[in-house]
Amino acid sequence: MSARALYIHWPFCLKKCPYCDFNSHVRDGVDIALWRESLLADLRHEAALTAGNPLESVFFGGGTPSLMPPALVESLLAEAERLWGFAPGIEITLEANPSSVEAEKFADLARAGVNRVSLGLQALDDVALGFLGRLHNVAESLKALATAQAHFGRVTFDLIYARPDHTPEAWAAELARALAFGTGHLSLYQLTIEPGTRFATMVRQGAFTPLDDDLAADLFALTRAMTASAGLPAYEISNHARPGEESRHNLAYWRYHDYVGVGPGAHGRRGGMATVRHRKPENWLEAIANTGHGLSEERPLGRSEQASEALLMGLRLAEGIDLAMLSARFGLAETELVDCKGVAMSLQQGLVWRDGSRIGVTEAGMPVLDAVLGEVVAAGLLAA
Template sequence: MSKALYIHWPFCLAKCPYCDFNSHVRANTDAAAWQAALLADMRHEASVAGGEPLDSVFFGGGTPSLMPPALVAALLDEAERLWGFSDGIEITLEANPSSVEAAKFAALADAGVNRVSLGVQSLRDEALRFLGRLHGADEARMALETAQAHFCRVSVDFIYARPGQTLETWREELTEALALGTGHISLYQLTIEPGTRFATDVRTGALDPLDDDSAADLFALTREMTEAAGLPAYEISNHARPGEESRHNLTYWRYADYAGIGPGAHGRRGGAATVRHRKPENYLKAVHERRHGIAEERTLGVSEQLSEALLMGLRLGEGVDLAALASRFGVTAESLIDADKLALHQRLGLAWRQGQRVGVTPAGMPLLDALLGDLVPADLVAG
């Protein structure tokens, strides 16, 4: 049963040119209407996926730090009433470093948020302008100081492998980022996602992405520096001091159940996948008519679940326990991995195996997509 809850707030002040998340710019939002809708959606989910107390709650977006703190408090109070909270629950909210949002941090902490993920993205004003961010580097540093004063755990996000970025400039910026003192840092390579403004810029020749070899060199440097700083990679893009890993994201990567509410939110429960309506107006209409925002709910076949579990789990430094996965789904461990391809990639230093646990090495992580295509049997991927 669900032990994690994801709440999606779809609104942003502006759409970033690299973003393909379900985010929308609206002049006004009716907080009372959204509170009523999200509470109703949450109650529906709890009625079919109740059970154990929640280990984590995650407010994602969009820009959840635009939410009124009173709305955050109401949602957390209801979640605790419906599910209960485990001791030491992790309650994360994504935030942008604008001064308006940073001023809310004290109220958000009072509402129950105990971990913030701050979208710094860069400590260079020129890069922030390129990325379409509304804050500057100094504002980001001040917001981080405020966050660290109010929350016991703070994570920061950065985007690297930007056009023209060199090993020297990234080493300098990452050194500054690691000196910020957070226990968790997410370092994402810039990828050109379909449907984004950057995708249009690449198509028209206005943007020339960094080449793959240079990006791989930056990835290797990132691994080396974070390891030396005591924040090793526990997932391809996520680094943490031991014990400060994102419990919520580990729920996804370890393929455990989670409830997802809000526009466009995905969920997994009892072998079924749920997807909420993406467009905010359609979501509100659905909740008004049916008391939930589900647009699609379908049962996943065993092969599809196994494929998802492997594709997610192999992103982790800890890899995947084939015996545990086989026992969970009633299959043989041998059917989960292409043994010949695994042996080949082991010889190449790209994959590893320790007993029944398999994974991708740091050298293999830049090639993860290709490796997944090789290691996960085709019949599982095909479902």
């Protein structure tokens, strides 16, 4: 078995954002030495099971990985390179918040080996940032972005749109400003109200009303048109890049390659096995101490479940998926992968395209992706 990508999860944040359902935690203090040894142990456990090709990408996610000391990042990268080896031109990404304190670490993080940074700007409007519960303002964002562009070869940042009462005019102005900064990649997400978040409670209590679905769809179409016109077309439903600037790490997920996930709550795929780490930091540390790894679950995936995951991930991409390759990989006939009647109907409606054995979702189909998937993916796989 071999892994092409490594994900390292740092679970700590200074504050929990009201829209966030990621595995993030606020703690008064963190024992860096203990976390260093524990993450190294988790790395070594996975490396023993995934020897083979060198890594093509490493991604530090969270939480807020820019809170990590650069020396810790450097030691983890050194160990990962020793265990797996690094492919030439490896992509090493770290997620960062644009606070001045974290931006001060960018030079040291670049020296540690990070060559791509993903900034959580989230909005270019101070009122919107306050609504989203962010600790930074726009001025800090722009300073951090300039610092990042000075130190890293590749920079991307996130924005959240379709906020309550968000108008096409306001979003067009905000997105035009974002595009003018010249980064080669943007992640642009519609605000979704996730169960268990503070926003879900606020909506239930009537504190605010989410944007109407039809208005959100208009903003989605506007986003696709503006990014394409600027030379950063959507290569995935929410991700936009200049050709060659796509996130290699995320493509490993969407193309359903094997990847290692270490740290609290991290998921992985290796050799037909699904791995999940303990979610709570304290439970993960206890597991490391007792067993040498942070696994809470490790189970084999059947062919149908793997095929279902590959289809549901791959059809998010503009490039679509190759049915012949999936058929050979999982030993399933094309009719076991897709619903032929559903594909024919979706082709007729202009929601999907087909070129030989390759199939994908069209521009018209992307706004209703979930519905399209329900039509084209074989019922047996959807139930897997």
